[in-house]
Amino acid sequence: MQNDVRKLREQQTLSQGDLARHLGVSRQTVNAIETGKYLPSLPLALAIGRYFTKPVEEIFHDDDKD
Amino acid sequence: MTTTKTKPPRRRARSTVLAGLLGGVLIMVAVLRQGAPIWSAVLGFAILAGYAALLFIFQARKDTIGTLAGNPVDERWGLINSRATELAATCAAVVAVGGYIVTEFAGRDNWQFALMAVVVGLSYLAGVVWFRRRL
Numbered sequence: 001m002q003n004d005v006r007k008l009r010e011q012q013t014l015s016q017g018d019l020a021r022h023l024g025v026s027r028q029t030v031n032a033i034e035t036g037k038y039l040p041s042l043p044l045a046l047a048i049g050r051y052f053t054k055p056v057e058e059i060f061h062d063d064d065k066d
Numbered sequence: 067m068t069t070t071k072t073k074p075p076r077r078r079a080r081s082t083v084l085a086g087l088l089g090g091v092l093i094m095v096a097v098l099r100q101g102a103p104i105w106s107a108v109l110g111f112a113i114l115a116g117y118a119a120l121l122f123i124f125q126a127r128k129d130t131i132g133t134l135a136g137n138p139v140d141e142r143w144g145l146i147n148s149r150a151t152e153l154a155a156t157c158a159a160v161v162a163v164g165g166y167i168v169t170e171f172a173g174r175d176n177w178q179f180a181l182m183a184v185v186v187g188l189s190y191l192a193g194v195v196w197f198r199r200r201l
Contacts, residue, residue: 025140026129038142 003060006034008052023047082135086118159186 009019009030016034020027023044032038033048040048049056093110124130129139138144162183169176 026143028129029140029142032142038145041141044141 001039001060002036002063003033005030005048005059008054008059009034012052019051022051083118083121086114086121090114090118155186155190158182159190162186 005019009016014022016030017027020030023030024047025044029038033040045056045060049059052059090111090113093114094107097107097110098104121131121134124134129143132139133143133147133150136147138147162179166176166179166183169179
């Protein structure tokens with residue numbers, strides 16, 4: 001599973017800490033999501049999608065898809 | 067819909083540290099009352115006090131301290147807490163069963179290991195039944 005969280009965050013010139021505060025999680029958790037080490041729960045994935053105003057499936061996608 | 071818990075209050079960490087120190091003192095007193103050597107009483111205290119000291123030393127890292135204090139700051143730390151608990155339970159089960167086998171071979175009294183193994187086994191079964199209904 002890959003995701004575009006880092007790309008979307010950098011497009012908005014946000015730090016990991018900024019995004020973490022918006023989502024109510026720790027900075028390490030944002031980093032773990034971006035590096036693919038941690039797959040967020042459905043509520044957190046929805047919160048990420050809501051924050052970037054994108055559907056979850058556009059942010060998180062299978063490995064074989066860009 | 068909320069995705070996370072709030073940050074753990076410092077009071078929670080402080081109370082965990084105090085509980086560790088208090089537990090250590092109680093163990094030390096209990097061991098000394100039995101007339102055991104002082105070093106064993108100090109060891110009993112050191113185990114719990116060491117845990118409390120760990121919490122104190124890492125208190126600047128709220129994520130870690132929150133998890134150690136039993137209050138993970140978010141879902142990932144909750145998962146870390148669950149995995150760490152799982153690892154600790156596995157170690158306890160290995161020690162219980164391994165200790166029972168070793169002491170059985172040595173012909174020594176081993177009811178403590180047997181009791182520990184029974185408690186670990188039964189609590190696992192109870193957990194499966196409970197969480198099957200809850201999750």
